[in-house]
Each structure stands twice: as structure tokens, then as C-alpha cells.
Amino acid sequence: MSAPLQPQQFADLSMPRRWLMGPGPSEVHPRVLRAMATPLVGHLDPDFLTLLSEIQMLLRGVMRTRNAFTLPISGTGSAGMEACLVNLIEPGDEILIGVAGVFGERMCEAARRAGGVVRRIDVPWGRVIEPDQVADELRRGAPKIVALVHAETSTGALQPLPEIGSLAREAGALFLVDAVTSLAGVDLRVDEWGIDAVYGGTQKCLSAPPGLSPVSLSPRACEALQRRKTPCPSWYLDFSLLGAYWGQERLYHHTAPITMLYALREALRLVAEEGLEARFERHRRHHRMLLQGLTRLGFDFVVEEAHRLPQLNAVRLPAGRDEATLRRRLLEDYGIEVGAGLGAFKGKVWRIGLMGESSTPNHVHALLGALSQLLD
Amino acid sequence: MSAPLQPQQFADLSMPRRWLMGPGPSEVHPRVLRAMATPLVGHLDPDFLTLLSEIQMLLRGVMRTRNAFTLPISGTGSAGMEACLVNLIEPGDEILIGVAGVFGERMCEAARRAGGVVRRIDVPWGRVIEPDQVADELRRGAPKIVALVHAETSTGALQPLPEIGSLAREAGALFLVDAVTSLAGVDLRVDEWGIDAVYGGTQKCLSAPPGLSPVSLSPRACEALQRRKTPCPSWYLDFSLLGAYWGQERLYHHTAPITMLYALREALRLVAEEGLEARFERHRRHHRMLLQGLTRLGFDFVVEEAHRLPQLNAVRLPAGRDEATLRRRLLEDYGIEVGAGLGAFKGKVWRIGLMGESSTPNHVHALLGALSQLLD
Numbered sequence A, B: 001m002s003a004p005l006q007p008q009q010f011a012d013l014s015m016p017r018r019w020l021m022g023p024g025p026s027e028v029h030p031r032v033l034r035a036m037a038t039p040l041v042g043h044l045d046p047d048f049l050t051l052l053s054e055i056q057m058l059l060r061g062v063m064r065t066r067n068a069f070t071l072p073i074s075g076t077g078s079a080g081m082e083a084c085l086v087n088l089i090e091p092g093d094e095i096l097i098g099v100a101g102v103f104g105e106r107m108c109e110a111a112r113r114a115g116g117v118v119r120r121i122d123v124p125w126g127r128v129i130e131p132d133q134v135a136d137e138l139r140r141g142a143p144k145i146v147a148l149v150h151a152e153t154s155t156g157a158l159q160p161l162p163e164i165g166s167l168a169r170e171a172g173a174l175f176l177v178d179a180v181t182s183l184a185g186v187d188l189r190v191d192e193w194g195i196d197a198v199y200g201g202t203q204k205c206l207s208a209p210p211g212l213s214p215v216s217l218s219p220r221a222c223e224a225l226q227r228r229k230t231p232c233p234s235w236y237l238d239f240s241l242l243g244a245y246w247g248q249e250r251l252y253h254h255t256a257p258i259t260m261l262y263a264l265r266e267a268l269r270l271v272a273e274e275g276l277e278a279r280f281e282r283h284r285r286h287h288r289m290l291l292q293g294l295t296r297l298g299f300d301f302v303v304e305e306a307h308r309l310p311q312l313n314a315v316r317l318p319a320g321r322d323e324a325t326l327r328r329r330l331l332e333d334y335g336i337e338v339g340a341g342l343g344a345f346k347g348k349v350w351r352i353g354l355m356g357e358s359s360t361p362n363h364v365h366a367l368l369g370a371l372s373q374l375l376d
Helices: A030-036 A046-063 A077-088 A102-113 A131-139 A162-170 A219-226 A239-246 A258-274 A276-296 A323-334 A361-375 B030-036 B046-063 B077-088 B102-113 B131-139 B162-170 B219-226 B239-246 B258-274 B276-296 B323-334 B361-375
Strands: A019-021 A069-073 A094-099 A117-122 A145-149 A174-178 A197-199 A213-217 A312-316 A336-340 A349-353 B019-021 B069-073 B094-099 B117-122 B145-149 B174-178 B197-199 B213-217 B312-316 B336-340 B349-353
Touching: A019 A349, A019 A361, A030 A258, A030 B030, A046 A069, A046 A213, A046 A258, A069 A077, A069 A239, A077 A102, A077 A174, A077 A197, A077 A213, A077 A219, A094 A102, A094 A131, A102 A117, A102 A145, A102 A174, A117 A131, A131 A162, A145 A162, A162 A174, A174 A219, A213 A219, A258 A276, A258 B258, A276 A312, A276 A361, A323 A336, A323 A349, A323 A361, A336 A361, B019 B349, B019 B361, B030 B258, B046 B069, B046 B213, B046 B258, B069 B077, B069 B239, B077 B102, B077 B174, B077 B197, B077 B213, B077 B219, B094 B102, B094 B131, B102 B117, B102 B145, B102 B174, B117 B131, B131 B162, B145 B162, B162 B174, B174 B219, B213 B219, B258 B276, B276 B312, B276 B361, B323 B336, B323 B349, B323 B361, B336 B361
Parallel strands: A019 A336, A094 A117, A094 A145, A145 A174, A174 A197, B019 B336, B094 B117, B094 B145, B145 B174, B174 B197
Antiparallel strands: A069 A213, A197 A213, A312 A349, A336 A349, B069 B213, B197 B213, B312 B349, B336 B349
16 A cells, blocks of 8 residues: 555644634534534435425525525535526626625636626725726626625625615626625625625634535526526536425435534524624624724724724734734734735735624633733 | 524424434444534644644545545535546546446536536446446547546445556546545555546545545646646636645635544544454445345345445345335334435335444344344
């Protein structure tokens, strides 16, 4: 054998205790961890099919939608993004994408690979797309899809959606929204805001482990799927096949990630118990605490106040501080993870997450206390 | 809100105790379940990056390969299949696929969607592809890829690979193998057999939950990737981007499914502790016990003896027995799950899995005892 297995090389799993205050994963509630230790049942077991239906009901509640097609994709948030794009785009279809950071850029890249013709609205990182910019673009001809990132994880900006949703609908375009970082952390009203397709992540404000991406499609988006002239280029992410397993037919497609679905159900139940409004207020409250403390320590917020995400805080460090050294000491000396800047913000900005179970006063106090010592 | 969240509707997670003896998922060792209850660290945490390297070392051992590109895809076995196809195929590339059941058929479907020109070798379900058939096809012109299913989960047949691997190599074709159900259950020698690309599943003989697909690429396959003229149509499954996260660069691509990777590491460690040869022999031993008992009860094996998979037993029921009723009673009265037939075998055949942690004498005795009572 070319590479012999030497079990003695590999010690018992022993991971450090971390305070997860980066851009995700966030911390996971002990009830969710315990749910994952539940022995498995089969993916066609009657009890498991009931669990699937419960997850769908809970997801509809969190997304504020009545969409029948509401289910988690068996992959991370990026898989949800790709699923929406490859199902809604046929080669040559036009898609208008707002780009204000890494995740808008990523949508452009995946849309091009799906054969889409991408039109962009670019704004500086940390800003949001204005309805007027979208209206101008729509006057030049309506694309099939208008796509925006609700909470841009690379900049910490919250993109207002309702007005742009109306513009897209008036133009006859489908409205696609990346809600990976917004879902269950800030207000998201899929039906009321006219969102036709949306994808989220589990490892942000839902506080389940990464590995699933909740998606929802409006009836208009489902009709668009039925009008496709070519098959979806992805078999794994084909919404029509996924819908046949999650819907009435219960047709086997791929083996569902059972344990992750146990986790998602428990995480959604925790959201339901807290209530959406209380959860959003909790995220805002700890954001304000962090804002005050960091400002006192000399940090600057990247995003102007009106568009700041409470759950993801992009900040510039006090002058003269080396971000990599400081970030490493936070991790090594205090077990606290904060996120580095991506792309244009690399080396300049930190992304401090207060998401889901990581949004507590204790997280804020621990971070501020550690920074006070390190900056002293 | 259109669909209010009512937490009281959703009780504590309570799943029945099942004996999983279908075509997967198999049962999961308590150590693996416990690993999944471990609190998360970040996907760029130094300790997590060490864990990724350990998983790669362990996977290379189980796959018997030195391939640098050996890593788990963040999706189920079908995602691994799709990843191999969309990375290796460019539009118009020819792929020769052996079809002897559902999973060969699925490869054809996914290859067509990736723009491949599919040539098929069809054999009756339950049979295997003969080297002569492949040699005949190769004389008509070499395709870019020759693809086979090692263990056809829909029929229980074990496809011999080494001779066909040599034929593919002589013809200058890449050799692609579906090892979803074979990995860690029967002998699989990626390097020795000239396999250029292989994908497995976690929920079969590895006995981890479903949700990851280990893949490995030979240096020849990696060169083929570099010669692509068009980008991989999938951003999520793009091997060049995945390789940059799992390789030296550690470039962020998507958030790794942390908890599933904890599980995979522990499951691989259990395989290493048992040893591959001992594990294969255990699977053969319990297959023989099952074979004897089922034959006594009037069941017929679908696959001829030389090509039977020990871990997946496709059997025809005794004459006059309604398979659906009997299967339901096994589940309801005994908590035992066996698999129904797929496709051409629907309503006629059961698929009895003895995979990984589900391959024990107790599983065999429990099933045979239950069947004796039910058939009495």
C-alpha cells in the first residue's frame, strides 16, 4: 500500500475552545450540538420525512414566506447561491447584479459560469446600491434577474431591499437575494418585499454548523423554472429534482445530510422560541455595546450608520496597529476569533461578528476587555 | 407575518432507534456521534487547518493513493460525482460510461448536463462491464474519459477495475470511478489500478453521516484540469479553487462544513484502527452469514457469486410475498430498515446493506430472526 494507515499518528479529536466572533461560523447552542449526536435514521424513513416537513414550516416562518418551495440545499451558502443561479439562468439570459463587496463579485463569477450575461452596478465597498441606480439600469432594458446581497459579509453593509424589489417586479424581472448573513439576524420579508429567490446560510445568525443553505422560491420563480428550454446544468442542485424529494412525491434524489438537518431543526426551534423581533433587537443591542466600546478604543466603523449590519461589524484599526499581530494574539491569548478583511479590505479591516449565539453581552465584554489589554 | 413561527408546534427532537441495513446511511459509531457534538472552531483556525491535513492523510490511506489532491467535497456522494464530471469534461468532450444500474445512469445524466458527449456500454442490471466490451469501444476511438461504478448500489454488483484501468490508460483516456459504496468496504487501490479520478461517500462503509464526498485526482487528472480552455461551469465544485483552500495556500473558498469534518476524521480514525484488510474481511464474513440465512428463508441473490458486493445485498423475495408490506413490518415492528429496489428493480428486489458499523453478527441475526417470524 502506497500510504499506509497509521492510526497512532492521529490523536483523539481535541479542538481548542474558541469565542467565535468572526464572519461565521458563529457559536452553536448546546442543544444543537446535542441534536447532532442523535443516531441516524434513513433519509426515506417516515419519521425523517416528518422532520423535513417541520424544517420547511420553520424556515418559512424565519423567512416570512408562504412559498411552497422552501428547503435547505445540501451544501454551504455558496451552494445555495450557485443553485439559484444555475436554475434561474439559461445561457444568454441577462442578470443585473449589484456589487459592493466579495459576495456580489462571487455572484457575478458564478452567473457567468452558468452562461449568464452579467450587467453590474458597482458601488464602493461599504456602500449600498441605490434604487435610482437600479431604475436607471432597468430603463436600458429589463434583465431576467435583478440580484443583490442583503448583508454583504465582506463590508458589513445592510442593503435596503423593498424599493428595489418593487422596481424589479415592475420591470418584469425576478428578484434574487443573497441572505446568507442576514437570515435570522435582521429583518427579512421574502413575500412582502417581492423576493423571488433567496438563499441563506446556517452558520451565521441561525447558529447551526455550516453545511446547509436554506433557499426559497416564489411561484413566479417556479414558473420560470418550468419554462426552461434546457435542463439545469447541475444535476445535484436541480430544483425540480430537489422539489420532488421535499414535496409530496418524496422521490429519492440524493441522500439527505441527516445529521445536519437534525441540527438545523433544533437551531430553527431556538429561533422560534426567542421570536424574530426579540432576536433582531438582541443583535442590535449588542452591536450598540460593541460600537461604543470600539469607538472608545480608537476603531472606526467602515459603514455609515444608516447601513450598518448589527451582526457583522467592519472596522478599521487604530492608527499604527498591525492587524495580523493583534488578531493572532486575540486568538492565541484569549481564544477569540475575529475575521480578517477580504479583497480590498485585506490587512486594513477586521470583521467582527455578533451572530446568533455569538451575540451576547459576554462576547462583547470579553472582546473589549482583551483589546483594552492588548492595546494598552 | 405570513407564516408565524409557533415554537409550541415543534417538540423536542425525538427520532426512533433504527437498525440501518439499507443502502445507506449506515449506522454511525458513538465516537463519531460524540465528535459532532464538539463546539466549532473557525474554518481558518490554525487547529482546524491541521485537522484538514490529517483528514487528507487518512483519506489517502483508505484510498491507497499518494495523490496530493485528495479531499472531501462539501456535499454528498452525488456532489462528488458532479464535481468530477464538471471539472474533467469540457463541452464536446467524449466520455464512455458503463451502465449497469441507477448510478451509471446518473453519471450519464450529469455528464450530458456538463456538456459531455456520452457513449454508453449497457449491460443488464446485476451484471458487470467486461474488459472486452471496453476494449471494443476504445478501438472505435478513444474518449477523454472512461467511467465506471465500482459498487453499483442499485444492484449489489462489484465491478472489477484493474484490467479496464489499464485499457483506459493505454488508450490515453482518464479513468473515473464511482466508489461511493465501495470505499472502505472492499478493496480499492487508486494508484495501483490506474484510477485518475474517484469519488466516494461518507454514509456507506465509512459510517459517517451523509454530507461529504471524498475525492482524489491523479497527477494526470490535475494536468487535464490545467489544460481546460473554459472555466469549470461550477464555482462551488471548482477543483482548482478547492485545491487552493486544501493545499498550501489555504485560500478561503467556501466555509468548510466543520462539524461534518470532525465526524469524518473520527470515522477515518476508526477505519485506521481496524485496518483495511480486517475491515474488508469483516464485511465478507457477515455477508456469508446473511447469504446462508436468506437462502434458507427462500431469498434469491440477484448478482452471481463472483461479483457480489459483501456490503450491499440485492435479493429477490420468496414467491408470493409482498415486499412493501414485509418491509414496512420490519421497520415498524423491529426498527430494521432495509432498502427497496430502485428503477427496474422497484417492487421486486430488496437491498440489504451491511456497511461499516452496520456490518456485525448482531445485525445479521436480528434481521434473520425478524424475517423468520414475519414469514412464518
